[in-house]
Amino acid sequence: xxxxxRALIWLELYRTFTDxxxxxxxxxxxxxxxxxxxxxFSGFIGDGSNxxxxxxxxxxVVNLDEGIETLGNQINxxxxxxxxxxPAGDTGETDENVLHLLTDAIALDDPDEARARVDRGxxxxxxxxxxxxxxxxxxxxxxxxxxxxxIEVYANPAMPISASIVRSxxxxxxxxxxxxxxxxxxxxxxxxxxxxxxxxxxxxxxxEFEPDxxxxxxxxxxxxxxxxxxxxxxxxTTFNPLAMFGAGVSVMFMMFMAQASANGIMYERQNxxxxxxxxxxxxxxxxxLGKLAGTFASAVLxxxxxxxxxxxxxxxxxxxxxxxxxxxxxxIALAIGAAAxxxxxxxxxxxxxxxxxxxxxxxxTAVILAMSVLGGTFFSTEGxxxxxxxxxxxxxxxxxxxxxxxxxxxxxxxxxxxxxxGLGAVMFLLGVIIFNRRLDI
Amino acid sequence: xxxMVVVRNLAKTYHNNGRAIQAVTNVSFEIGEREIFSLLGPxxxxxxxxxxxxxxxxxxxxxxxxxxxxxxxREPLAAKRLLGVVPQEIALYPSLTARQNLxxxxxxxxxxxxxxxxxxxxxxxxxxxxxxxxxxxDTFSGGMKRxxxxxxxxxxxxxxxxxxxxxxxxxxxxxxxxxxxxxxLREEMGMTVLYTSHLMEEVQEISDRVxxxxxxxxxxxxxxxxxxxxxxxxxxxxxxxxxQTPPETLLAAFRGVAGVTGVAFERxxxxxxxxxxxxxxxxxxxxxxxxxxxxPDLLRLANEAGLNVLSVEVxxxxxxxVFLQLTGRAxxx
Numbered sequence: 001x002x003x004x005x006r007a008l009i010w011l012e013l014y015r016t017f018t019d020x021x022x023x024x025x026x027x028x029x030x031x032x033x034x035x036x037x038x039x040x041f042s043g044f045i046g047d048g049s050n051x052x053x054x055x056x057x058x059x060x061v062v063n064l065d066e067g068i069e070t071l072g073n074q075i076n077x078x079x080x081x082x083x084x085x086x087p088a089g090d091t092g093e094t095d096e097n098v099l100h101l102l103t104d105a106i107a108l109d110d111p112d113e114a115r116a117r118v119d120r121g122x123x124x125x126x127x128x129x130x131x132x133x134x135x136x137x138x139x140x141x142x143x144x145x146x147x148x149x150x151i152e153v154y155a156n157p158a159m160p161i162s163a164s165i166v167r168s169x170x171x172x173x174x175x176x177x178x179x180x181x182x183x184x185x186x187x188x189x190x191x192x193x194x195x196x197x198x199x200x201x202x203x204x205x206x207x208e209f210e211p212d213x214x215x216x217x218x219x220x221x222x223x224x225x226x227x228x229x230x231x232x233x234x235x236x237t238t239f240n241p242l243a244m245f246g247a248g249v250s251v252m253f254m255m256f257m258a259q260a261s262a263n264g265i266m267y268e269r270q271n272x273x274x275x276x277x278x279x280x281x282x283x284x285x286x287x288x289l290g291k292l293a294g295t296f297a298s299a300v301l302x303x304x305x306x307x308x309x310x311x312x313x314x315x316x317x318x319x320x321x322x323x324x325x326x327x328x329x330x331x332i333a334l335a336i337g338a339a340a341x342x343x344x345x346x347x348x349x350x351x352x353x354x355x356x357x358x359x360x361x362x363x364x365t366a367v368i369l370a371m372s373v374l375g376g377t378f379f380s381t382e383g384x385x386x387x388x389x390x391x392x393x394x395x396x397x398x399x400x401x402x403x404x405x406x407x408x409x410x411x412x413x414x415x416x417x418x419x420x421x422g423l424g425a426v427m428f429l430l431g432v433i434i435f436n437r438r439l440d441i
Numbered sequence: 442x443x444x445m446v447v448v449r450n451l452a453k454t455y456h457n458n459g460r461a462i463q464a465v466t467n468v469s470f471e472i473g474e475r476e477i478f479s480l481l482g483p484x485x486x487x488x489x490x491x492x493x494x495x496x497x498x499x500x501x502x503x504x505x506x507x508x509x510x511x512x513x514x515r516e517p518l519a520a521k522r523l524l525g526v527v528p529q530e531i532a533l534y535p536s537l538t539a540r541q542n543l544x545x546x547x548x549x550x551x552x553x554x555x556x557x558x559x560x561x562x563x564x565x566x567x568x569x570x571x572x573x574x575x576x577x578x579d580t581f582s583g584g585m586k587r588x589x590x591x592x593x594x595x596x597x598x599x600x601x602x603x604x605x606x607x608x609x610x611x612x613x614x615x616x617x618x619x620x621x622x623x624x625x626l627r628e629e630m631g632m633t634v635l636y637t638s639h640l641m642e643e644v645q646e647i648s649d650r651v652x653x654x655x656x657x658x659x660x661x662x663x664x665x666x667x668x669x670x671x672x673x674x675x676x677x678x679x680x681x682x683x684x685q686t687p688p689e690t691l692l693a694a695f696r697g698v699a700g701v702t703g704v705a706f707e708r709x710x711x712x713x714x715x716x717x718x719x720x721x722x723x724x725x726x727x728x729x730x731x732x733x734x735x736x737p738d739l740l741r742l743a744n745e746a747g748l749n750v751l752s753v754e755v756x757x758x759x760x761x762x763v764f765l766q767l768t769g770r771a772x773x774x
Binding site: 004014 | 493496497498518519521522524526528529530531532533534536537541545546548549550551553593
């Protein structure tokens, strides 16, 4: 029986991937669409000014930093976050700080309140600066080294893109502070060494030493880029629009392919090849499973090819080789498998419910387009509360979100896999059962 | 020797909006080894439904059939192993080559490796397609597609092959070739052939025995000779009347002529200049003993009724006459 199922899978793969017109629709079109949309949102095209397409991300800054007093000066590095992110009064259109356009930040005192507001969806993220932040990053006469410090970015998992941007911003500011403090530590350490070796230098410094370390803390001297390091030195993966739009378009076209492939059973019934298969000494359930396994295999291959081609496009545009959906190949493979199973299941169920292939085409297109719109293929649904509920009923949302998370270096896609595998298996099974009952030719 | 096919009281009832439609009623027949057995009947007579039940595509409402001793209801897979199917439509994958189609269906029939390759080569030789084996089927002519269609049915070397109207829509030359192929299947491969058609000429030519079906029932069964004997020495007189339609009174008057046993009028649609369907010439068919002797009376009656007879053709007894006599209708009605 396995040999027969293998033959049916081969048939589906061969017919799909040797058809030039099909390849144009299944691979070239989604690749072109994803590239164009990705470029548009990356600022690679247009007037070249790299305009920020996402604005007013709501976030809170909670500064718990107790500061530190050294050599008579009170230092509070946490205040730097407030100064940079929270606008001082109404600056209106004259505000040229790009971060004030990108974010809509407020200062809060209570970290629990901030977290609660993030949980409710009022805020995308909260940056919580710990009490020992300045103490760890500042050198004192007693301690001429700086210690690692951590900042908590509490983000809404339902808004991965905006959360990623906030995390990048926080990392950028933290780096700037770390850079300044490292500069001070290095300078003072060097001068102390020199004074110990040559007392004359020490005496001169006592009269003339008026260092100005402010440039080391000036954010204007370092652009906040999406490629940053955390305080601990851990690499941060940044949001790539091509990854999200590529996932959205790939999943939508994969759903079209899976639906068309499953609907092919109806066409086979129309042109007699299905009857011919059913007249062979093969249980009809094996034929159905083989056909639908072929649909699943085609969907997997299509997504794998799109993953490879999107990676090539993304690498060419960014000038560095970078896998479009992240480096965790096992998780990517699982996500591709789950998305393909869900799409194949949907195709099987739709095919089982319609009476003619033409009806299958119309119903399938309508369902897939509706799911794509609600699921965030064409635009982000993060700011639309009603869609945030509806999108959870679409395969697109769970697939796109899983791939986007993977592209950001996250691995928390367990729920996504569970939903996609579960939905896929249920719809697949229902489709097979209903179709089998209707298979009296 | 046990017959290759035994059909007993086979019946199929469909239900449509609470209404029962009897597609096949109480059909029984047997087919011996190496026999060419034809089911003849007009479209909608129940031939395809009967064959679909025998080949396991439809579950019978009542009755059973065996192929090589295996029941189609209790041992369907064993029965199907002995059966090759050649459907009426070209049931092939057009984007695959002839060889790939044969290999694919061979695998579905359980063949593999060297055995599969050998069978594919044999079938390509039998159907004379060896030179075009690596061309896609959608580049083939209608006749070549028919040959591949037949080849797929032979790939697993079945003992029984069912062919459903395999000459529909092909030119006379390819039709001749298909009929020769049917005869070769029996002569060269020792196969039993179950053939369905609504064309009495080809059934008459190739069949050892014929079952005539109408309205889901077998109304006559026997050799061609036995069936023709049912109408005795009756001739068929075919009057061409162009666009005229003979009145019912004339048909009744024809029936009253000495020796006349059946009268039917038919007019088939043909394609007009722009491809549209138009009425073709009307044909009035009369079955009569010593037809030539009855002809003057028939022409006189037609003249009296104002019917302008364009031509008259006299045919010797055949299966068409049998069907006309049994049903009162022409086979193509």
